[in-house]
Amino acid sequence: MTLAAARSPYPRPRELRRRRRAGRPRRPPREILMVLAERTIYAAVFLAIAAEAVPSTLGHIGAAGRAPVTPITPIVEWTVITAAVLGVVALARALLAFGPVYAGAAARTWLLSTPVDRTGLLTVPLAIAVAAGAGLAAAIGFALLLVTRLGPPPVPWLTGWAALGAAITCGCAVAQARRRPVPVLRRRLTAAGYALTAAVLAVPLLRPAVPPPALAATGTATWAGALALVACAAVAMYAARRHLADMTRGTACSGGELALAARVSLLSLDSTLFWPVVTERRLRALARVRPAGIRGNRVAALVRADVARVLRMRTGLLAWAALLPVPYAAHLAGLTAFLPAIHLVAAFLAAYRLAGGLRLIAHAPALRRALGGTDLTLKLAHLVVPAAGAVVWSAASALLAPISPLTAAVSAVGAVAVCYRMATRPPLDHTSMVVDTGPFGPMPPDLVMRLLRGPALLAVLAVVQLAIAG
Structure with a gap:
């Protein structure tokens, strides 16, 4: 008997998955039936809502002479289209951050370290990633149907967007397997995101008067484009599956x-x-930063360090700037009655994106002891940057939308207060007592109160804003 004949063949991925499922503890049938009944109830409620919402929405889209609920201007349409392209770029960036092919800890430790067929083992994670990417891209296309008056046939339109999402996911999977082009691709996607964000901000300022071309009469072209995207997605899936064999343990666990x-x-x-x-x-x-000395007393040094942190990680500034046209867009969409509350919420989101230093110092007692001084002094020093951001944001957005100075002032002060409450929220305690509320089941009041610290104040201030404006 030769050595090749005595060597046992490696188990196939299907057999490995069968062995892993067989090793799991079996649940009793009663527990399985209870879980299925609970999930069936949730699924029935969701399907009932979808059965009522989707046909009425599509009927509203397809109605030729029906007046929309809110006026849709060319400014809104071009802004939404640019934001949709930005959403596609953000989807690709998020897929590269999470993988998109992701293998669990057990598979990385016990399966990928063996000479098993990696193509068959990673096919299921690739299929899950492709389905998620296709669903998110289809959601972006559905949002375009709702907000704009492009009027394409819904079926080929959504099919094309889903195929685009699947192709992007497969392209990210190929880049993940090759590994080397991933940092370059991330930098290019980040640069594209900055450019598209600037375009979204520029559309309300440019005030385009020409609407985008309508696609209601281009049914054949829409179907042809959808079929072309489906073909591209099929080719990308084939290429991604071929590159699964090149996946290493490092690339499979990158996200x-x-x-x-x-x-x-x-x-x-x-x-x-x-x-x-x-x-x-x-x-x-x-990778590397340029060292720089920080001068001044403790408070001035902390403020300068917080400013350097914001300038070094520009994502917060990007989100802060991207929220500037939100009140103006709400005004164009006909939401003038709720404009003060929308302005307050947007001001809070803009300020909270700059409060990373406050969140860090509030949840790090050891860092506060190392820096010295009182806790209140350290927290107030790190509140300077988000407070300045809230004031500048409220004043700049008030110049774009019809917002009174009193509303802008209340939004700035309220945004800073809510930002401080949210950032200094104590850690959640999942071991607190539980109160039985009867038909609504058990409820942890301490956990709920900590979760509402900040959002409750924001809701109260929004009501105050509406009362002042009314």
Whole structure:
């Protein structure tokens, strides 16, 4: 008997998955039926809502002479179209951050370290990523149908957007397998995101009077474009599946820490577990920085360090600038009655994007002890940058939209107050007592109160804004 005949063949990926499922503990049939019944109820409610909402929405889109609920101007249409392109770029950037092909810890440790067929093992994660990318891209296309008056046939339009999302996901999977072009691709996508954000901000200022071309009479061309995108998606899927064999343990777990942090933060309802991982990845991507001395007393040095942090990580500034045309867009959409509340919420979001230093210092007692001084002094020093951002944002957005100086002042002060309440929120305690509320089930009041710290104040201030404007 030769050595080749005595060697046992490697198990196939299907057999490995079957063995892994067989090793899981079996649940009793009663528990399985209860879980299925609960999920069936949720699915029935969701399908009932979708069955009522989707046909009425599509009928509203397809109605030729029907007046829209709010006036849709060319400014709104061009802004939404540019924002949709920005959403596609952001989708590709997010896919590269998470993988898009992601293998769990067990598969990376016990399966990818063996000479198993990696193409068959990673086909299911690739299919999940492609389905997610196609669904998100189709959602962007559906938003275009709702807000604009392009009027294309819904079926080929959504099919083309889903195929575009699948092709982008497969292209990101190929880049992930090759590994070397990923940093270059990330930088190019980031630059494209900055350019498109500037375009979104420029559209309300340019005030285009010509609407985008209508696609209602281009049914054949729309179907041809959708079929071409489907063909491109099929070719991209074939290329991505061929490159799965080149996946290493390092490339398959490139977005593992980010995916794990997202899952843990979602299950624990605590976003502070997710954003430190994102910040760490961004700092590692910088690779190197130019050292600079910080002069002045403790408060001035802390303020300068916070300004340097904001300038070094420009994503917060990008989001701050991207929120500037939101009140003006709400005014153009006919939401003038709710404009003060919208202005307040947008001001809070803009200021909160600049409050990274405040969040860090509020949740790091060891860092506060190392810096010295009182806790209140340290927190107020790190509140200077978001407060200045809120004031400048409120004044700049008030110049674009019909907002009174009193409304802008209340928005600035309210945004700073809510930002401070949110950033200094104590850590969530999942071991607090639970109160039985009867038909609504058990409820942890302490956890709910901590989750409402900040959003409740924002809701009260929004009502105050509406009362002042009314």
